[in-house]
Amino acid sequence: MALPGILVILLFYYLPLWGWSFAFFQYKPGKSLFDSNFVGWQNFQELFGNKVMRANLFRVLRNTFAIHLLGYVFSPLPMLFAVLLSEMKSNKFKKVVQTVTTLPNFIGWVIMLSLAMGIFGYNGVLNNALIGMGWISEPVNILNSDKHVWLTQVLLQQWKGLGWSAIIYFAAISGIDQELYEAAQVDGAGRWQKIRYITIPQLIPTFFVLLIMSIGNFLNNGVDQFLAFGNSLNKEYIEVLDLYVYNLGIGNGQISYSVAVGVMKSIVALVLFSMANYTSKKVRGTSVF
Numbered sequence: 396m397a398l399p400g401i402l403v404i405l406l407f408y409y410l411p412l413w414g415w416s417f418a419f420f421q422y423k424p425g426k427s428l429f430d431s432n433f434v435g436w437q438n439f440q441e442l443f444g445n446k447v448m449r450a451n452l453f454r455v456l457r458n459t460f461a462i463h464l465l466g467y468v469f470s471p472l473p474m475l476f477a478v479l480l481s482e483m484k485s486n487k488f489k490k491v492v493q494t495v496t497t498l499p500n501f502i503g504w505v506i507m508l509s510l511a512m513g514i515f516g517y518n519g520v521l522n523n524a525l526i527g528m529g530w531i532s533e534p535v536n537i538l539n540s541d542k543h544v545w546l547t548q549v550l551l552q553q554w555k556g557l558g559w560s561a562i563i564y565f566a567a568i569s570g571i572d573q574e575l576y577e578a579a580q581v582d583g584a585g586r587w588q589k590i591r592y593i594t595i596p597q598l599i600p601t602f603f604v605l606l607i608m609s610i611g612n613f614l615n616n617g618v619d620q621f622l623a624f625g626n627s628l629n630k631e632y633i634e635v636l637d638l639y640v641y642n643l644g645i646g647n648g649q650i651s652y653s654v655a656v657g658v659m660k661s662i663v664a665l666v667l668f669s670m671a672n673y674t675s676k677k678v679r680g681t682s683v684f
Contacts, residue, residue: 418655424648438655452656455639458545458632459616465549470606473557474598477564478590493565496558504619507555511538511624538624544632548620567601568594603675610671612664636660 418438420431443449476496483489499507514520515537522534537547575593584592616635625633634642636656644653 414654415658417651418658420651422651424650434651438652439659441652442655442659448652451639454631455634455636459635461545462548462616462635465545466552467606467609469549469553470609471602472553473560474564474595474602476557477561477568478594478598480561481565481568481594482586482590493558493561497562498558499555500559502555504555504623507551507620508623511551539626539628541629541632544629548624548633551620551624563601563605564598567598571597607668607671607675610667615660615664 417428419433419435420428421434421437422428422431441448442452480489480492483492502510512519516522517534517536517539521537522531525531526534571594575597576589579589579593616637618637618641621633621635621638622641625638640653640656640660643649643656
């Protein structure tokens with residue numbers, strides 16, 4: 396029964412590691428890899444040896460780290476959302492809210508861009524409403540601006556993934572022993588006290604496991620969102636490491652160098668994940684493996 400899953404992992408996660416060999420050649424599209432010049436560690440040396448490449452790498456690393464760290468600030472939101480929604484008495488209302496907040500996860504970032512432009516764009520609903528109320532005199536260019544780019548992108552991520560991320564917490568809440576709540580009620584605990592002393596502590600191990608797993612993807616911001624929302628005004632702050640690799644490989648044809656950057660990113664991500672897992676195991680006794 397495990398064989399199909401093992402085959403999928405081998406096919407999509409381990410077999411593509413063959414592509415790392417491109418980092419050791421000066422590959423040109425259209426040629427065979429073995430017809431290309433072998434350059435050894437030259438592409439890796441250029442990561443930090445070339446002044447321009449080094450400046451660009453540090454810039455995209457700054458953007459990547461900033462967006463991820465801001466994301467960690469908002470990481471408790473799905474847990475709190477699940478806790479508050481589970482306390483609602485109307486099952487019909489809970490199902491409607493959960494459905495509405497989960498649906499954006501299945502919408503592509505291009506569609507999300509259209510929705511965001513319709514709401515937050517220069518001629519969007521928000522600007523028209525604020526002008527109509529007299530709060531501002533002219534539209535505010537929220538999305539096509541180099542100000543608050545990191546915060547804007549993190550909030551868009553929360554908008555898209557809040558409901559989906561909360562699903563695992565709903566499952567964890569349903570697995571909490573109901574006798575704990577009954578005993579707390581006998582002792583005179585109110586609703587907020589039961590949330591504070593029972594529900595949230597029971598969800599903390601799940602939160603930390605998910606946090607550790609997300610640290611393994613610390614440098615993986617993805618391409619779709621930032622490619623869709625990127626423009627000439629915010630490029631300096633929205634270009635993350637994955638988008639930088641995409642622009643190098645597909646946009647500029649520097650395939651070997653972009654693969655070298657990708658290899659470096661994977662190694663750093665593995666080290667960060669291992670350190671986070673080891674620290675959590677020593678401090679809290681909770682770890683992924």
